[in-house]
Amino acid sequence: MTTASRPFVPRATGRPMTRPEGPQKVRGTAPYTVETPGTDALYLSPVQAGVARGRVTAIDTSAAEALDGVVAVLTHEDAPRLAREADADHGVLQSATIHQHGQYLAAVLATSSETAREAASLVTVDVVEEPHAAVLDEDSPEVYAPAALVVGATDDTRGDPETALADAEVVLRATYRTPMEHHQAMEPHATVARWEGERLVVHEATQAVSWTRQALAAAFGLEESSIEVISQHVGGGFGSKGGTHPNTVLTALAARVVPGRSVRYALTRQQTFDLVGYRPATVQHVALGADRDGRLTAITHDVVTQGSRIGEFVEPAAAFSRGMYAAEARRTTHRVVPLDIGAPTFMRAPGEAPGSFAGESAMDELAIELGIDPVELRVRNEPEVDPETGLPFSSRNLVACLRRGAERFGWAERDPAPRARLVDGWWHGTGVAAASFPVVRFPGSEATIRAVGGRDGDGDGPVGYAVEIAAAEIGQGARAALTAIAADALDVPVERIDLRIGDTAFGAAGPAGGSAGTTSWGATIVEAAERFRDKYGDDPDDGDEADASTPDNPWASDYAMHAYGAHFVEVAVHADTGEIRVPRMLGVFAAGRIVNPLTARSQFLGGMTWGLSAALHEESVLDDRFGHVVNRDLAGYHVATNADVGAVEVEWLDENDPYVNPMGTKGIGEIGIVGVAAAIANAAHHATGVRVRSLPITLDAFL
């Protein structure tokens, strides 16, 4: 592997830059997937299963086919065959078996959206229902230990935690619950697919064009080189547009029967609750043992989560407790209850978001038990090395975040007594919680840098650089950030960078996920720039070109790398109605070098708003009889609105970390949500004396 020999000198990096695509976005002219100009796209509307488990015994499409404007109706009886590699989730219309409510059973192609929808409603399906289980029961006999988490082991035990708990001077044991949650990006998942012979062109709302290409290649038994996936603007993803879901396979499958024509399918809002993933519910048992001075001697965090028989994703909630605090003895475990429901998936801060609700609520409960200030309790348990790996930290400024946050929030004046501040009919309280999120780098991105103009080129201007990488812009600000990084790596002004992203024509690339986009893509661009300058210097000829793939981090096995944060919130709970409001939130973060302060603030704010939303609003309710989400729209599934959000303050500390990557950046897309729900629950306890251990925190808890 190679490493950059030139130091990365931040010039554009670190300065506020408005989004290059911003002027288009505020006019609404930045084209999202189904807005891609193209003629004669057919509209797809699906027929979905109304039971959680069973078999299709008969399907009648005649009435649908008779409708004017209907071009084709596909069912499992006549749909083109997919490769055997297509798994249960991706094996769309391949068999009569029903694995989950909402599963696609047929698809109509029509010349208008109205006709497609009407025709889908005319398809009649006979099914035989089979017994199913749809609701999480942690005592289910089917509970199992998964082979591994996405990152890390299923279980991890150090020392003898049960003995340490038995010997501890103070023990806190509590069970916390978090609900099934849905991502609900504003742009519903969408695909436009067209076959040109054996070549498949797909416009897709995705966080990773490479991953979409890979999944479609597997489903259709094609070489990846036969598939192009394009995604220029994505209306939010939050994890649900990371993996490829049945809707994408269905659209490409349906397009197969109309060669040369585009087929478009944007999910309805209701359908986004069926087939495109969710954060699974968790039950989390936490025990903390400590001495009278508040030094932790034991931590146990045992998690049971909702799972699916058709696709495993384990919410790694206990992993949060592996690195936060020092304790001689520690146990973290994960168990899954398989259900007849759709597959869960990554959702913003998977693991950390629900795990921190349990872990950081427990720390607050322990602080109260001990009579120690909750900020001080956390400071006393600051580890010297990473408790999980034993490695030194590349940088860890959690204590600095806590101290700075406490100072800015006015924490020193806080009276710890609960239920002691009633103002105009509202009980007021404040709470704190800590946050962490790992620094992740996905391998396998490819970047190409090409001189445009310059010597022997057209025009008289200075050389420009086309920088190509199949990165995704999902709103996080990749275009601005990568433009700045490329400019600094090439030592030119940003105006001379022409960044091109969102197309597999530019090679493979890691996802916009894991808060790893800037690290993975940025490190790759820096590497390509290094090679370009080694080869051509700073006065290249038109067309000079260099490429690189993501370098390994030479420090990866020497240091533990994480971002940290501290949340301070004020809560008000109405004394009569129990209504809970959050008038003030402060988040202080230590997350390496901030590339673009303007958009970074939005990422932190957005994460904190997600934390508020999870704390107070979000809960998908499953109907055990049919296995569907009952509140499957934005009137039933509440996300935070403008009026739910009070004053939000964001601050970050200067942090110079030479080990994470050449730019010195850590991920910032997810840490904003981590710990917020705990901070709000802790503040609600301070306000009312009522400890809420189950999300969302609703008014009935206080009545």
Add this chain to the structure above:
Amino acid sequence: MHADLSLTVDGHHHTLTVDTRTTVLDALREHLAVTSPKKGCDHGQCGACTVLLDGRRTLSCLSLAVAHDGAEVTTADGLAPEGELHPVAQAFLDHDAFQCGYCTPGQICSAVGMLDEAAAGHPSVVTDDLAGPVTLDRAEIAERLSGNLCRCGAYAHIVDAVAEVGSEVAR
């Protein structure tokens, strides 16, 4: 069943034939290729499809096209001539009052319509003096824009952006 109608969209006159079930939103997006208003829920729950319909902010997904024959529609793309930005749009850009941008055209149309409502003295649920002029403080702005969801969570910046324009309007 189909019907003929005319719409003026961002200053351009169109005549079109639509299915009588076609909403204003689908008439714009699927018949006229005007995709500035977005489809977020198709049920009037998210606000992404907000346009100014005959000058008032309207959820175009809840309006049937045939009921608006002859109407004047302004989308976020029609608020300013090409190459320029409406002050609200400029403030959204400057304050980074969006991330993914999908709700943004609806937010901006909603804000423009809301500023007119406030200037005309329409009270909201958080207005204390129902008869007097409206002061657009943060609570008023947040309340009046709560029909427009932003899943990226840009609300704090949206309020900053609208407050800046609102205070200039008030001057």
